Amino acid sequence: MTEPIRIELPTMYGMKSVNAYLFLNPEPVLIDCGEKTKASWEALQSALSVYNLAIKDLKKIIITHAHVDHIGMAGRIVEESGAEVWVNKYCYDWAVDTDQMWKRRMVMMEKHILGDMPPNGDGENFKKMLFSFMGAVMDAWDTLPAEKVHTFPMEGTLKIGDGDWQIIYAPGHTNMQTCFYQKEKKWLIGADMLLSITPTPVIEFKLDDPSKRQRGLAEMLQSFEKMKTLEIDTVFPGHYEPFSNHRRLIEAQVRRIHMRKDATYELIKDGKNRFYELFDVLYTNRMNMPGMSMLRGYLDLLIDENRIEESIEDGYTAYHLV
Numbered sequence: 001m002t003e004p005i006r007i008e009l010p011t012m013y014g015m016k017s018v019n020a021y022l023f024l025n026p027e028p029v030l031i032d033c034g035e036k037t038k039a040s041w042e043a044l045q046s047a048l049s050v051y052n053l054a055i056k057d058l059k060k061i062i063i064t065h066a067h068v069d070h071i072g073m074a075g076r077i078v079e080e081s082g083a084e085v086w087v088n089k090y091c092y093d094w095a096v097d098t099d100q101m102w103k104r105r106m107v108m109m110e111k112h113i114l115g116d117m118p119p120n121g122d123g124e125n126f127k128k129m130l131f132s133f134m135g136a137v138m139d140a141w142d143t144l145p146a147e148k149v150h151t152f153p154m155e156g157t158l159k160i161g162d163g164d165w166q167i168i169y170a171p172g173h174t175n176m177q178t179c180f181y182q183k184e185k186k187w188l189i190g191a192d193m194l195l196s197i198t199p200t201p202v203i204e205f206k207l208d209d210p211s212k213r214q215r216g217l218a219e220m221l222q223s224f225e226k227m228k229t230l231e232i233d234t235v236f237p238g239h240y241e242p243f244s245n246h247r248r249l250i251e252a253q254v255r256r257i258h259m260r261k262d263a264t265y266e267l268i269k270d271g272k273n274r275f276y277e278l279f280d281v282l283y284t285n286r287m288n289m290p291g292m293s294m295l296r297g298y299l300d301l302l303i304d305e306n307r308i309e310e311s312i313e314d315g316y317t318a319y320h321l322v
């Protein structure tokens with residue numbers, strides 16, 4: 001069985017690069033495909049040329065989750081190659097109706113991020129940053145023609161290259177994420193579930209109720225437990241280099257999450273009650289979107305543990321000890 005070939009593509013995100021994985025046999029297949037940018041297109045072209053392939057030779061693209069750095073260029077590749085795109089059912093609407101899904105997600109981001117920024121210049125600056133970021137995302141992501149998009153099941157196996165891979169639903173970073181596990185070889189295509197840096201749960205709506213926010217960090221902790229039960233020799237992550245020792249990595253990341261959560265609790269105890277007051281102390285960079293998601297997550301966990309409660313004070317979310 002052949003190992004996935006890692007192709008590193010540039011991304012607009014702070015991580016700087018995202019991985020696509022190429023399988024050559026029996027036909028050229030890509031897992032994830034980067035953003036639709038000139039730099040990404042050229043990087044893919046040159047990586048494929050090593051195997052005497054061009055983008056037009058790609059037959060299939062399998063998507064782990066519908067984030068711009070993993071799916072953005074799929075539309076452009078389909079145009080060139082006529083490749084078929086496979087996604088899980090939760091990614092389907094994002095693939096074929098991207099604008100609509102983004103509008104829904106923006107409602108969540110405006111409410112749970114912008115809505116809790118202080119009424120001064122920082123809030124305005126953050127709003128500008130968020131909207132310009134959104135613009136960049138939309139530019140780098142083409143909606144796919146529905147006739148080219150197919151869904152694979154949330155469990156069972158998927159043929160990738162010359163092997164059978166177990167499909168593993170792994171919500172947390174996003175509630176539409178799947179990983180692929182090759183049992184005989186103990187390989188995991190980990191998407192953004194297992195990364196050398198702690199993955200960030202993005203602010204998004206619940207799948208069964210788009211009016212509510214998904215509690216991503218709590219889900220991520222559950223998915224970490226699921227990942228720990230797997231025997232894995234090599235993780236092929238969505239970003240950076242493949243690695244092993246996934247259990248040690250998970251334990252370190254979970255430990256840090258609980259440490260930051262407890263630090264959040266101490267701040268609330270000391271009288272920092274508003275989201276932005278907490279954010280100010282925990283994150284020195286005010287324009288830190290992943291930080292905002294993480295803080296939402298720590299607060300969710302503290303509420304779940306019944307240590308704090310949430311209320312609205314003067315229009316802002318406030319937290320107090322139970």
Ligand SMILES: [Zn+2]
Pocket residue numbers: 018067069070192238239
């Ligand atoms: Zn990613």
